[in-house]
Structures are given as structure tokens and as C-alpha cells.
Amino acid sequence: MNDPRSIRAHYLLRAALLLGFALYIAHLSQQDALHYYVAPKLARWISLCPVPLALMAASLGLQALFGKSSTLCDCEHQLPRSVLRSTALYGLFLLPLLLGFVLPDRALGTAAAARKGVSLTYISPEEGREERFAASSPYQEEFAKLAEKLDKQPVITVHPEIFSETFGAIDLYKKQFEGKEVSVSGFLYREQGANGDSLAVSRFLVQCCTADATPFGILLDPGTQISLPADTWIEVRGKLHTAEFQGKAVVQIIPETITPVPQPVTPYVYSNADSVAAWDQLTDSPDE
The missing domain is CATH 2.40.50.140 (Nucleic acid-binding proteins)
Structure with missing residues (x-):
């Protein structure tokens, strides 16, 4: 079993990542830049994603901050215990998100x-x-x-x-x-x-x-x-x-x-x- 404090920390990290992706997609929609990445038919559906992503982030955040320790679920998976492993795991999601915000939105050439x-x-x-x-x-x-x-x-x-x-x-x-x-x-x-x-x-x-x-x-x-x-x-x-x-x-x-x-x-x-x-x-x- 994972320690409840460890589960709360991972919940917060996952909530932050989900919120980050929600904000990024909302940014692309606002800037009318989704067409640089996906076809128009798919873009219509992706533009709706910030809402469920933000709701999932809020749910994870609330559980991490206010959930009872007895109700926290690690889904019977061993969470990374070291900082290095956690950084490697969440870096796989954080790096493309950061690149999305930093790099300019432009067409392939x-x-x-x-x-x-x-x-x-x-x-x-x-x-x-x-x-x-x-x-x-x-x-x-x-x-x-x-x-x-x-x-x-x-x-x-x-x-x-x-x-x-x-x-x-x-x-x-x-x-x-x-x-x-x-x-x-x-x-x-x-x-x-x-x-x-x-x-x-x-x-x-x-x-x-x-x-x-x-x-x-x-x-x-x-x-x-x-x-x-x-x-x-x-x-x-x-x-x-x-x-x-x-x-x-x-x-x-x-x-x-x-x-x-x-x-x-x-x-x-x-x-x-x-x-x-x-x-x-x-x-x-x-x-x-």
C-alpha cells in the first residue's frame, strides 16, 4: 500500500497536469490555432475538452486536499517513491505541455x-x-x-x-x-x-x-x-x-x-x- 501523503501528492500533480492541458487547449481555441495540429472535424471536439479536463482536475485536487485518507485510492499500483522516478514519469507529460506553451503555433513547412x-x-x-x-x-x-x-x-x-x-x-x-x-x-x-x-x-x-x-x-x-x-x-x-x-x-x-x-x-x-x-x-x- 502507498502512503496516503504520497497519494495526495500524486493527486495534486495529476490535477495540475490536467489543468495545464485544459488551459493549453483553451488557449489554442482562443487563438484559433487548433487547425495547426488537428483536422477541422476533430478540432470541433477537442475544443470542448477543457471543460471535462478542468472538472477532472478539480475532482483530483479536492480529493487530495480534503479527501479522507481511508477513501484515497492508489488502484493497487505502486507509485514512484523517489523524486527522480516521479520527475521522469510526470516529465513525459509536462515536457510536451511546456513546449506547447513556449514554441510558436505555426504551420509545417x-x-x-x-x-x-x-x-x-x-x-x-x-x-x-x-x-x-x-x-x-x-x-x-x-x-x-x-x-x-x-x-x-x-x-x-x-x-x-x-x-x-x-x-x-x-x-x-x-x-x-x-x-x-x-x-x-x-x-x-x-x-x-x-x-x-x-x-x-x-x-x-x-x-x-x-x-x-x-x-x-x-x-x-x-x-x-x-x-x-x-x-x-x-x-x-x-x-x-x-x-x-x-x-x-x-x-x-x-x-x-x-x-x-x-x-x-x-x-x-x-x-x-x-x-x-x-x-x-x-x-x-x-x-x-
């Missing part, structure tokens, strides 16, 4: 993309059929329908709401989109190589939280000259072109204009369950 490796393809290796925008599998049907709509545009605007789906359709039908004009925004990614820098306009695709964020990029033509630093948000307008990069056929953009733009409020992109319906809603053109 070139450093994270370099560690993860930027993906330049958006679909499985399976190619589309030779017929224009025909699907060779049920998986490709949505891409084929979206490709038909994209092909009718004089300039393909890559909307953040269907970023990966748009380039998925373009990637699947590279030949059909050769020479088409496109407009896309993202952060400038630079990768140093033996033949000079490789440049890409990039976005992070987030499924749940930034821990699973995947960097996707569209290469700019190797002859592109740009003096802007990495992580600058840019809007690129140019023509699509299929080229070979590191032994793979990838879509590139031959830029006509590159314009610095402000970082959007929501810098990440997310998968869309129905990209065709989303395109119709974004363009108000369901009959296209």
Missing part, C-alpha cells in the same frame, strides 16, 4: 517536408486507360469524373478543398492534361541536389492530425529561376507538363507567373469524400 519526403504522385501506380478520362477500376471513377470537369476549364484552379483529388485526377491522366493551364498556391519547397535546387509548390495533406501529415508537391520546371526563400507562400500559374524525375514520370508546371501571397488561415489540405460534388459547389457549375 520545408523542414518537416524534407524529413518526411515530398510525394510528387497522388495516386497508385495504376495508369488510366487510353480512352479520354475512362476509368479502368472503380477506384478511378471519381478521378475520371473530376478530370472531365477540370478539362473544360480554360484555367484549372486547384481549390484547397480538393487539392489532392485535383492533382490525383491530373496525375492519372497526364497525357490528356499536357499543356493545360493551371493555377495553384502553396509554400515554396526547395530541395538541394547535384544539378541545383528542385523547386515545388507544396501543401501538407492532413487526415487526422499533423503527426500523420503528408507533404505533397508539384514540381516546377527545372529551368525556373526564383529568388524567394523556402517556405514563402506563392501562387503559381503556368502550363502542365509531364517529365521524368528520379526515374518516374511526374507532372510539372512550367510557370508563367509566380506571385508571393499571404499564408492562408488554414494552410493544410484535407481529403474530400466526394470531390466531384465539392467541385460543383465550389464552381457553382453542376451541369458542366
